[in-house]
Amino acid sequence: MTRLRLVSVPEHEPTYELDDAMTRRMKALACTAPLHDLDARKGMLDWVDAGIYQMAEIALHMIDKVTIAMDFDSGADHERMINKVTPFVAAQAPDRPNTEHARVAGWVLDNLLNVGTVDRGFRRVYGELDEGGTYRRRAFDFKLLVERAGTDGQVYLRATDEAINVLVGALDTDVESAQVAAELKLEHLISSGRLAEAKLAAEQARYRTVQFGETLRGRLDATRRDVRAVDWEREIPELLDSALRHVEARFRAESAILRDITAARDDTEDIEQKRRAAELVDIVGDCIRRHTQLQARLQSAGAVFRAEQDRQQFSGPAKRAAIDLYGQLLTPILDQPVGTAARPLEAYFRAAAGIRPPTATSLPSLVSLLLRPAPERAKVVGEVPDPQLAPSEDSERFSEEQWRMADELLDLPEVGRELSGLLAEAAERDPELARLVALRAVHAYSPEVGAAVRSGQGRMLVAVATGRTIETEVYGGDELLLTSAEISAETGTAEDGTDQES
Amino acid sequence: MSANVTLSDAESAARLVAFGLRPKQVPSRDVVYADLVRRYGEDSVFKQLTNGVAAGMGLMVLDVSAGSGIVLAANEESAFETKMDSYARAAKIRDRRETEKVLHGIIHLAVAALGFPRPDDLANDTYVGRVSVEQVDGVVREACRVLDERAAGKGDPLVDAPELEHAWQAYMRRPEAAATKDGRLAADSTRGMVSRALRFLAEQGFLVAVNADAEGVYRTTHRYQVQVRELAADNAFAELLELGVVTVPESGGSLRTSTVDTL
Numbered sequence: 001m002t003r004l005r006l007v008s009v010p011e012h013e014p015t016y017e018l019d020d021a022m023t024r025r026m027k028a029l030a031c032t033a034p035l036h037d038l039d040a041r042k043g044m045l046d047w048v049d050a051g052i053y054q055m056a057e058i059a060l061h062m063i064d065k066v067t068i069a070m071d072f073d074s075g076a077d078h079e080r081m082i083n084k085v086t087p088f089v090a091a092q093a094p095d096r097p098n099t100e101h102a103r104v105a106g107w108v109l110d111n112l113l114n115v116g117t118v119d120r121g122f123r124r125v126y127g128e129l130d131e132g133g134t135y136r137r138r139a140f141d142f143k144l145l146v147e148r149a150g151t152d153g154q155v156y157l158r159a160t161d162e163a164i165n166v167l168v169g170a171l172d173t174d175v176e177s178a179q180v181a182a183e184l185k186l187e188h189l190i191s192s193g194r195l196a197e198a199k200l201a202a203e204q205a206r207y208r209t210v211q212f213g214e215t216l217r218g219r220l221d222a223t224r225r226d227v228r229a230v231d232w233e234r235e236i237p238e239l240l241d242s243a244l245r246h247v248e249a250r251f252r253a254e255s256a257i258l259r260d261i262t263a264a265r266d267d268t269e270d271i272e273q274k275r276r277a278a279e280l281v282d283i284v285g286d287c288i289r290r291h292t293q294l295q296a297r298l299q300s301a302g303a304v305f306r307a308e309q310d311r312q313q314f315s316g317p318a319k320r321a322a323i324d325l326y327g328q329l330l331t332p333i334l335d336q337p338v339g340t341a342a343r344p345l346e347a348y349f350r351a352a353a354g355i356r357p358p359t360a361t362s363l364p365s366l367v368s369l370l371l372r373p374a375p376e377r378a379k380v381v382g383e384v385p386d387p388q389l390a391p392s393e394d395s396e397r398f399s400e401e402q403w404r405m406a407d408e409l410l411d412l413p414e415v416g417r418e419l420s421g422l423l424a425e426a427a428e429r430d431p432e433l434a435r436l437v438a439l440r441a442v443h444a445y446s447p448e449v450g451a452a453v454r455s456g457q458g459r460m461l462v463a464v465a466t467g468r469t470i471e472t473e474v475y476g477g478d479e480l481l482l483t484s485a486e487i488s489a490e491t492g493t494a495e496d497g498t499d500q501e502s
Numbered sequence: 503m504s505a506n507v508t509l510s511d512a513e514s515a516a517r518l519v520a521f522g523l524r525p526k527q528v529p530s531r532d533v534v535y536a537d538l539v540r541r542y543g544e545d546s547v548f549k550q551l552t553n554g555v556a557a558g559m560g561l562m563v564l565d566v567s568a569g570s571g572i573v574l575a576a577n578e579e580s581a582f583e584t585k586m587d588s589y590a591r592a593a594k595i596r597d598r599r600e601t602e603k604v605l606h607g608i609i610h611l612a613v614a615a616l617g618f619p620r621p622d623d624l625a626n627d628t629y630v631g632r633v634s635v636e637q638v639d640g641v642v643r644e645a646c647r648v649l650d651e652r653a654a655g656k657g658d659p660l661v662d663a664p665e666l667e668h669a670w671q672a673y674m675r676r677p678e679a680a681a682t683k684d685g686r687l688a689a690d691s692t693r694g695m696v697s698r699a700l701r702f703l704a705e706q707g708f709l710v711a712v713n714a715d716a717e718g719v720y721r722t723t724h725r726y727q728v729q730v731r732e733l734a735a736d737n738a739f740a741e742l743l744e745l746g747v748v749t750v751p752e753s754g755g756s757l758r759t760s761t762v763d764t765l
Binding site: 078113115118119120121125126136137138139140141143146147148149155218221222225226228229230322323324325326328329330331332333334335336337338339340341342343344345346347348349350351352353354355356357358384 | 522523525561575576578580581582583584585586589598600601603604607608610611614618619620621624625636637640641642645646647648649659660661662664665667668669671672673675676677678679681689690691693702703706707708729730733734735736737738739740741742745747
């Protein structure tokens with residue numbers, strides 16, 4: 001990685017090398033975290049007893065399906081994906097209703113998108129040593145599935161590079177070399193007759209092809225929009241060349257594989273082998289179809305560039321000097337930190353947004369406003385209004401003074417007192433106070449010791465029933481014996497003895 | 503200014519400025535407007551008077567032409583100023599407000615950069631650019647990708663200094679589209695923000711929808727070109743210079759030209 005070149009102190013070099021690999025591995029690890037998270041959080045779902053579902057598996061399956069559905073132009077929409085994954089969910093819990101399966105699939109999809117956050121992505125914090133050897137915490141932002149707007153305005157799902165890497169388990173590898181490796185492996189596996197693994201390798205090869213096509217699609221799209229955004233001097237010719245070479249090689253390899261497998265399918269006696277070989281034929285056939293698609297794009301790429309260059313470059317001589325908006329403003333500003341970029345952008349906006357006459361209401365305009373037909377529903381949801389929250393009035397049932405007095409009464413170290421006595425004493429001071437004391441006494445019956453230990457309280461109020469009953473005008477019920485029990489921090493539990501006997 | 507300015511001259515000058523406040527009105531559709539524009543070009547006293555009236559209201563006359571009429575810009579703190587704060591008010595959380603403003607600003611700048619891709623286009627009065635939601639978002643994302651590649655994965659933002667996060671990182675992180683429950687495009691996705699910007703600019707008379715069928719495709723107007731060329735680009739550039747960011751312009755802009763033998 002280029003990072004190594006920046007190292008100025010030679011003796012630190014090994015540290016950085018280690019550091020770099022570490023960062024890569026940390027990032028790779030981070031990509032799997034959302035999947036583990038799904039299983040960790042499934043217990044919190046209140047609409048389903050989710051223990052039976054293996055959420056991470058469903059998530060992987062979902063990413064699988066989305067990746068396969070991706071091609072040059074679009075992906076699959078939410079509903080289709082949920083429909084495709086539902087059978088897999090159903091297989092995990094056949095006796096649950098189908099609506100639940102679909103809902104689980106939808107939940108997994110939402111979580112892979114991380115719906116509910118503004119950026120719809122994930123963030124993991126990792127640390128690395130900078131040039132000076134200081135430990136710095138950095139945030140790694142990534143996404144697994146993204147939503148893209150299709151040409152028809154529909155929202156489609158696509159798997160990101162991170163997701164494809166997590167899926168195929170080939171973390172931190174080069175797309176092209178991984179493709180070659182996968183194919184060599186495939187041939188080897190077929191020649192040694194291990195078809196199940198061959199199928200896996202063929203599927204991996206297909207993901208790689210999809211990923212490769214995705215890279216290319218982005219570059220071609222960018223060229224169509226703006227020739228100069230893409231480096232057509234070196235980067236793209238190289239990319240196209242290597243892509244064409246690869247497609248050629250893959251055609252050869254896969255045609256050979258297809259021949260072999262077809263032969264294997266027809267020759268073998270073993271039904272299972274036959275079925276697997278047939279599956280493999282399908283997959284390889286699909287790979288070849290995708291390569292054809294890729295090749296067609298590759299061949300037209302040069303023409304796209306020339307046409308776009310003609311369209312975008314031809315112009316008369318410059319009339320006068322003007323600023324190059326893209327090169328001199330947009331790119332430099334994008335490269336600034338958010339805090340710094342705000343000022344030039346605000347300066348730009350103020351001047352470019354035009355003027356806005358202050359609105360003054362007049363009766364004629366109000367009338368026409370009221371008579372105007374209802375506006376059509378916009379495509380975009382409007383701004384969400386900031387809710388004005390009025391502070392709730394007087395939410396406290398008891399005043400602070402009452403709580404303080406109750407604390408005083410219920411502070412009973414090493415002595416036990418009966419509830420009836422406490423109530424009588426409290427009622428003398430304030431009738432409402434008695435009510436608070438009674439409530440707290442009932443609350444102290446069988447208290448949550450664990451919670452008190454965790455919150456680090458020294459003491460807690462404990463109540464036990466004495467077997468007698470209280471009968472007063474206001475209160476009735478079991479007589480309770482109250483005391484403040486010490487919590488011993490060493491053992492991490494309340495001393496049970498005090499608890500029971502006091 | 504000479505003494506023979508009459509009350510009716512002042513009224514005419516103010517009327518011309520008032521026409522400028524209605525950006526969709528054009529001289530070709532209004533005889534009075536066309537008359538005033540012509541007078542502005544011919545009568546230097548009237549020109550000064552108009553400029554003076556505008557200046558008194560905190561406005562600046564950028565251009566007066568028969569095509570798009572009078573183009574005005576608001577000075578800072580003018581009553582006519584469009585404030586970024588009010589435009590980007592959707593941000594609810596304080597920390598995010600800055601990011602939100604930056605994203606809106608980038609989108610507005612990208613609309614202009616796409617509408618006038620080369621310096622020549624900005625300078626050429628007859629040039630008409632086309633923009634669409636998809637293209638604007640694509641231009642910014644591509645620029646972000648190049649910057650991301652240049653950073654080579656070293657630029658992950660520091661956790662304890664979120665304001666040092668680069669603008670391109672903030673943009674890249676925001677999803678381009680996000681489906682809402684009722685199947686519409688979420689307003690805080692970048693495409694949602696772009697389409698809001700385009701609609702806003704169309705309302706200001708800077709863009710015109712190409713046709714009603716192909717939703718979201720607009721062409722630029724002369725008014726927009728003037729606004730960007732005469733004021734906005736320079737203002738932003740001056741701010742950048744103050745930050746010490748200097749880019750050396752190439753003669754052909756940043757458009758790449760290929761050598762002859764590849765053609």
